[in-house]
Amino acid sequence: GAVVSQHPSRVICKSGTSVKIECRSLDFQATTMFWYRQFPKQSLMLMATSNEGSKATYEQGVEKDKFLINHASLTLSTLTVTSAHPEDSSFYICSARGRGGGQPQHFGDGTRLSIL
Amino acid sequence: DQQVKQNSPSLSVQEGRISILNCDYTNSMFDYFLWYKKYPAEGPTFLISISSIKDKNEDGRFTVFLNKSAKHLSLHIVPSQPGDSAVYFCAASVGKGGTSYGKLTFGQGTILTVHP
Numbered sequence: 557g558a559v560v561s562q563h564p565s566r567v568i569c570k571s572g573t574s575v576k577i578e579c580r581s582l583d584f585q586a587t588t589m590f591w592y593r594q595f596p597k598q599s600l601m602l603m604a605t606s607n608e609g610s611k612a613t614y615e616q617g618v619e620k621d622k623f624l625i626n627h628a629s630l631t632l633s634t635l636t637v638t639s640a641h642p643e644d645s646s647f648y649i650c651s652a653r654g655r656g657g658g659q660p661q662h663f664g665d666g667t668r669l670s671i672l
Numbered sequence: 673d674q675q676v677k678q679n680s681p682s683l684s685v686q687e688g689r690i691s692i693l694n695c696d697y698t699n700s701m702f703d704y705f706l707w708y709k710k711y712p713a714e715g716p717t718f719l720i721s722i723s724s725i726k727d728k729n730e731d732g733r734f735t736v737f738l739n740k741s742a743k744h745l746s747l748h749i750v751p752s753q754p755g756d757s758a759v760y761f762c763a764a765s766v767g768k769g770g771t772s773y774g775k776l777t778f779g780q781g782t783i784l785t786v787h788p
Contacts, residue, residue, distance in 0.1 A: 560715070590775065599676075599761065599778040600716075649715055660706055661776060663715030 558584050560652050562664025570672055571642060577635045577667045579650030586652035589633035590661060591625060594647040603648075606633055640671045675699045676764050678779035687788050691749040695762035695779050698743065702764035706776065707736060707747045710759045719760075720747070723767075752786045759783050 559582040567575050579589055588607050592600040604620075606612040606627035614620045622644075624636040633652075637644055647668055651661035677696045685691045693707075703724040708716035722729040722736045722745065729736050735748045749756055763776040 562715070565713075597780075599780045600776075602775055602777075605775055651715075660718045660721060662718060663708070665713065665715045 558652075558654065558662040560586075560650065560662045560664040562650055562667055564667060565665060566668045566670075568670045568672065569640065572639055573671075575637045575640055575669060577637075577648055577650070577669075579633045579635070579652065579664050581631045581652040581654075581662075584652075584654045585630040586633070587630065587655050588653045589627055590651045590653075591623070591633075591635050592649045592651070594649060594666075600649065603635075637669065640669070642671045645669055645671045673698075674780075675702075676762060676777050676779040678760075678762060678782050680782050681780070682783040682785070684785045684787065685752045687754055687786055688751045691747075691752045691756065691784055691786065693747040693749075693760050693762075693782050693784065695745050695747075696743060697745075697764050699764070699766075699777075700743070701766045702777075704765045704767045705736070705738060705745050706763045706765075707734075708761045708763060709756075710761060710781070716761055749784075752784075754786045754788050757784055757786050 561580045563578045591603045594600050603618045604612045604614045606625050608627050608630050612625035627633040649666040651663045653659050653661045706721040707719040710716040720731050720734045720736050722738050738745045759781045761781045762779045765776050
């Protein structure tokens with residue numbers, strides 16, 4: 557099946573640090589990648605959608621200057637949390653979707669971000 | 673506004689019996705529905721989907737039923753196995769031309785526990 561790799565799985569860093577999270581589709585070309593955030597006991601909330609080679613589309617309320625998304629190739633998208641603060645601590649998870657109609661999203665294993 | 677709701681936070685079932693997970697939605701524009709399964713510390717895994725042009729889709733032990741008039745879908749697992757114990761998320765999307773999965777809106781998840 558389709559495999560999506562997300563790295564790192566866990567990050568602990570000081571306030572003010574910028575953190576980069578990578579999302580790779582290992583065995584298929586991901587024309588679209590999605591970035592989600594999940595708070596404890598809540599559902600996955602879509603942050604942004606990115607298509608290869610174009611700017612990401614952010615959901616309402618998500619700061620694009622805070623959460624930088626780059627989808628440079630058909631197998632890699634990155635999310636950079638800039639100048640992270642404790643309120644940015646959360647579980648971030650990416651998904652990828654391949655070409656063609658009817659393709660479901662396949663998810664990475666998520667990144668637990670803790671800002672001290 | 674929670675457009676996709678899973679009102680049961682948890683469900684406990686005996687091995688061999690049927691598990692029925694429910695999901696309600698409010699947005700009548702949704703035309704694709706998916707179920708994902710999630711183990712701790714892993715990303716969601718795609719299970720099964722259904723288009724709004726159908727009312728049932730079956731894949732092995734998993735069957736999804738869609739009642740458009742009630743804006744309700746359910747996932748049936750039969751027979752249930754201890755390995756099915758996980759968090760189950762339903763998700764919905766507004767496709768384009770009925771041929772692709774757009775961005776997903778997730779429910780809050782239901783924790784299924786299957787007892788031996």
